[in-house]
Every structure is written in C-alpha cells, then in structure tokens.
Amino acid sequence: MFPEVAAESPLLQSLNPEQRAAVTLPNEHALILAGAGSGKTRVLTTRIAWLLATGQIGPGNVMAVTFTNKAAKEMMTRLAAMLPVNVRGMWIGTFHGLCNRFLRAHYKLANLPQSFQILDTQDQLSAIKRLMKQNNVDEERFPAKETQWYIAGLKEEGLRPNAVDVRTEEDRRKVEIYQLYEEQCQREGVVDFAELMLRSYEVLRDNDPIREHYQRRFHHILIDEFQDTNKLQYAWIKMFAGAQNSVLAVGDDDQSIYAFRGARVGNMSDFVSEFSVRHQIKLEQNYRSYSNILDSANELIAHNKTRLGKNLRTDQGAGEPVRIYEAPTDMAEAQWMVEEVRNLVRDDNRRNEIAILYRSNAQSRVVETALFNAAVPYRVYGGLRFFERAEIKHALAYLRLLENPSDDTSFLRVVNFPARGIGARSIEQLQDAARTAGSSLHDAVAQTTGKAGANLAAFVAKVEAMRKETEGLTLREIIEVMLQQSGLIDHYRAERDGADRIENLEELVNAAESFVTQEGFGRDAVALPVDELGKTVLRQSPASQGLDPSLPEVNEPAPDYVPPDAETGETLSPLAAFLTHAALESGDNQAQAGQDAVQLMTVHAAKGLEFDCVFVSGLEEGLFPSERSLADYGGLEEERRLMYVAITRARKRLYLSHSQTRLLHGQTRYNVRSRFFDELPEHALKWLTPKNQSFGGSAFGFGMGYPTSRSGNSSATGYGRGSSETFASPPVPPQKSEPAHGLKAGMKVFHTKFGEGTVLTLEGSGQDARAHINFPRHGAKWLALSVAKLTPVT
C-alpha cells in the first residue's frame, strides 16, 4: 500500500539483510530457518508490525501461533511496543489457546456446551482411572498412565476410536477404553488438551463455510517453533491455508527436541513440498554468543546426518574458551560447580545469569545439596505450578461444580474434601447408581438412600447453596464465598502446615482479580489500532472483506473473550472464563521468582532461554546421550540436538562437566565421558582437568588412574584473583595407585576357577572395585577385582 514508506520504515532499521528479507516477504508461503539467538522473535513481531504499519492488513487479518503462553505473551508485548495496536484483540496465542477460542465461538458445531471445561493432565488421569475402575479394566494390564499416553497419542495423530487400526485383542480393549473415555468426557462436558486441537480441526475440516471464512480472514498465518508441531497441529494449520493467504513457518530443525511427545521435524520439509514454498530464508547471524561457543555448537551439530543445514556466525570475538571439567564423583562435580559459581559471582556476574543445566531431573538433587550447603541461593525450574497445587485444584473443583454440576471429576475430588463422612463405599454406591441411570454423580445423589445418601445430599445441597449465594457476585466475591463455605480455609487453618496453602488460596483470589482487570474480561472497549504514521487504521467491517457477518468479528477484545452465542446472546460467565484461563495457563513453575538466584533446570526447560554463564553437567555416556535414546531410531541425533540447545544457551561462558562415577538408583555407576566431547573443536576448548584419552572409546581403562602428564592449565585467561583455575590443589583427588584393571562392561574375561565370562557391570573404585560377571557355567557372580584373578579374553 505504501511501498516507499515500507522500504524505509523505521521498523526495518537495524535488521540484517536476512531478517529484513523475512520481514518484508510477499504474501506467499515461506519457511524461515532461524538459528539459535538469531533474532527469531524479533523477526516474527516485526513482520506483523510491518504488515500492519504498511496498511497491508488489519489486526484481524493475522494469526500467530506459539507453543507456550510465555512466547505468545512476549510476542504481544513486543508488538505492542512497536505499534499502538490492541494486541489482545488479535489472534496471537498458543495452539490450545486459539483452539479454545475457536471452539467457544463454534461450540454448537463442535457439539460442546458453551462453557465446556478443560481437563489438565492430572484431571485426565483421574478421569481415566475412574473410568477403568468402573468398567473393570485390569489396571495391571492397562496402566492408567499408559492408557492416557495412548489416547493422547492417537488424538494427536488425528485418530478417533473408529479410525484406529486394531490388530490385537489388546488393541481392541485399549480402543474400547478410548471410546468409553470419549463418551465420558462428552457426557460431562469436558475436553482434554488434545481434544481442543482435534475437535477444532474437525470443525474446520467438516464445515466448508467456516473454513473458508477463516481462510479469507487470516491473510497471514505465522507459526513459531514449527519444528515442534505434531501431525495434528500441522493438519490444523493446513485448514487455515487457503488460496489467498500465506503461512510463514519459523523454526529450527537443529533445535527439535520433542520427538518423544509427538513433534515431527519432518513437518518442515513436508511444508516446503506440500505448500510449494518458494521462499526459504536462513537466519544464521547469531547475536548471543562468542565464537568459541558458537564454533562448538556448529561443529557438534554438524555430526548429525539429517538436517536442513545451517551454520551460525557471529561478529563477536572468540571470547572465553569452553571449559571442560572431569570430576571423580557426582558430588565433586557439584562441588566444583558451586566453587565456579562463587567465583563468577565474585567477579560481578549476577546469579540470575548463571544456569546449571542437566539432562534429567534426578540430577538436580546433588547440585541442590551442594548449593544449599554453600548457602548459594538457587532456583529450580519445573516443580508444581500454581494452578496444579492440590489446594488450588480443590478450590477450582468447587468452582467448576458451581459452573457445571455434572463435572464428575471435580465432584469426586471434593465430595469428601474437607472430610464430611463420605467414604469409598458411599461413593461406589453413588457411581453405580449414576451408571445405571446414565446420569452424572450429582444427579444420582437423589436416588441414594440411608445415611450415606444423607451425607451426599448434604454435600449437593451445600454446593447448590453456594451457587445461590454467589449469584450476581463478582468473581472475587464468588471465590471468597466458596473458600469459606466449602470449608477449605477452615480445613487448612487446622492443619499444621496449612499456612502456605492458605496463602496460595489467597493468591488465587488475587489471580482472579487480576484476571478480571488485566485481561479486561467483560469490557467491550477496543482501542483502535493506529499505524506508525499516526493514521488510524480503520476497523474493517466483516462485510467489506467478504466475510460472513454472522461469524466472529474481526476485532475482538480479550484473548479469553468469548463471542456471545449468535442466537441467544449467551456468553461465558467470568467464572467459566477464569476456569478456562486456569486450565490453559497453569502459571509459574519457578519457586521464589524475582530473587537473584542460580538457575537450575533441565536442558529441555532451558530451550528458548539464555544466560551469561552456563554449566552443562553430567555429560556422560548413558546419561547424556541417555541410554534409552540410543535404542530408538534417530535418538542419538535428538540427543545431539539437545546438546546443541544446551551449548547455545550461553552468551559468554560455557562449562561442560562429567563425572567418573555417579550415584544412580542407589548404585554407583561408572560412566564414560560423553561422546559429545569428541565432537567439539579442540581450539575452542580448555580442559581444566587432563583430557584422558582412554575415555572416548579405547578398550582399556574406564576411568581409574590418570596419565602422568598434566596439561591444559597453562594459559589461565580466566578471571584473575586466584580463581579456581590456578590449581591450588588438584581438582581430582589422587586415586589409589591401583593399576587400572582395564575392564569394561561387555568384555569377555577368563577366571581361573569359573572359566570364561562376560562383564555385566562394574562398581566401586580402587580397593573396592567389584565386577558383576556372568559365567555361563556358574551363573553371575560379583567379584572383588583386587582379589579375583581375571584376564581379558581377546
């Protein structure tokens, strides 16, 4: 519309040529390969801003999809900073958030109640357990967790029970459970996360006018983290792609680390072929890390065979070398990290800017202990989130019952909490009654008799009284009344450690309050978008765009806003909207946010984050890469990508460490240094402990003893003032001068008495070293290596 303006738009300033090309792409399908730290979010938001500012589209013509609420929020914040536009009214959100919005708008077509509630993972599991009990499914043969995984997996493949390929009797039974589960959810008016996606996909697929409406409406569809999309999400995106609009997929195949939960990197290449993508742009300029770090990342990931191909570069200098440390034990490794952290903090690094990463959550323990003992503040990511806490779930269950009495999951959660004399027996009877009547538990209460029936009736009466009492109240007041009437507050007040829980319940009131005000729920004012030239971008009427006026309007207020039913004018209550919000945004999962603390998290959790200093610990064969990954196809490459993600989190300093021994499942495990060390460029590395050649693959020596020559600590470029790099004491405690026995798991050995056998495992060190060896004629035996006379068999 204003090409001259577009070309010199201030929005485009300070973008590099690739970024600029991406931002100003024509309205055609395109794939952006965005390397780590290449300004991906910036490109996405600037693209939207540019489209708006140049008048090519209005705010209603964009749909931008992310995976996490955090990413969606960041996009909205940045966009709002660039343009005075009402970002809340735009279709920017997570896949599930947008599906929710879509389903509320088309609830009739979706065959759902307008105020359907959303089951989170916990709710879903308990719903499945309940269903399996009622249908006498053997939980030994069909564990509830597995069934849950199975159902979610099928839904993410887009498969309904009738479409599942049944081959075995077991399949048949599992599909039967799936079918029953679906019926139960439908009856109770609830949907799980996968259902949000699948149901909206089906509505789009089966209703041509609806699909075409959205295709006309969204001129531009932008997808973030495209490499993480699963089959269903990809199919869902396809529904929105029409003749006139375009899909901009942004992703990084090298950062695809979620195959285990259904992500298909292959969607990227499928997208290119199926959408006949003509524009592919690589963002390879990295603005985050020094080149030693980037070189390491590049060289490592080059070992992967299946990749689209990309190489990060930076204008920054080499920076610090990547430091590598080998510890004798996991405790020593943790101790070393604590020391380094202290040095870093002393040298004016903020603790917030230091991250300790590990492959599996179990590894956090030993690190936490070390930090705790050293009184270094730290913060662990990935605990329970706010809306997942038990007391909050209880409160939400009461609220859900107010909204929907036939929500059996919620009913069961609180029918006897706080305890009111309704035991397992009464509940069983009630469930039987409900089943024969084909009704909800709530409705079945009327049919129960005796003292159990009286208690149940009292509960139902209580909830109904609450519903009456809260009628017409504000959300805040509703919650306050509920907290009192339900007895939750009293219950926790009486409990020893109930103070925290009460505090959380009070926080729930605050959360509701800020939901009402911040989200603007219930308000209808929509700020008119203004472009950067100061002209008002007129609100486009649906009719003028060839849109169906009866369908949702182009500009809508809050993200949780639900358009009223076209016929009845019915819309969601603030309470129902808040419950949806609670399910879709489970809140912060970081303890003590805001404090200046060292950040502890898994590598997965670190994706998308960056820190000045990063420690990647436990780099050992079997751990990272994990043992289990080696079994499945492409597993090692995904581990390598995970390592790539870990490395690219660091801006200035990167530390990689591993330990010879590690306490795992109560056993000391001997671990060999991760193969990933051998895939890094030597010039970028600095071995703080000697690089023991025997580690990466040679047959003998699995970690006992060291070569006599020490190297690697000559050029102390570090951070002066007696840092740990001046080895006052050797970081590795001297091992017993025990000759390395040279055994490895899997090796064949000969014993004078037992004959030939195979080494199964090795344990202990020095004098205590033992081996579990399987002798075909005598069975498996534990042998003390200092005593047993073993000779390797070649």
Added chain:
DNA sequence: ACTATGCCGAGAATA
C-alpha cells in the same frame, strides 16, 4: 479417617 507398609519405577514436558 488416618497411619503404616509394601511395591514399583526410575526420560525429557507444553497446553
């Protein structure tokens, strides 16, 4: 209704 005990499992996790 609450506590004690035994068993199992143990990878990463968004919405």
Added chain:
DNA sequence: TCGGCATAGT
C-alpha cells in the same frame, strides 16, 4: 536408593 502411590490395618 528414594519417593510416590495404593492398599491394609487399627
């Protein structure tokens, strides 16, 4: 080895 969960026992 540890911890979460389900069941048994008082």
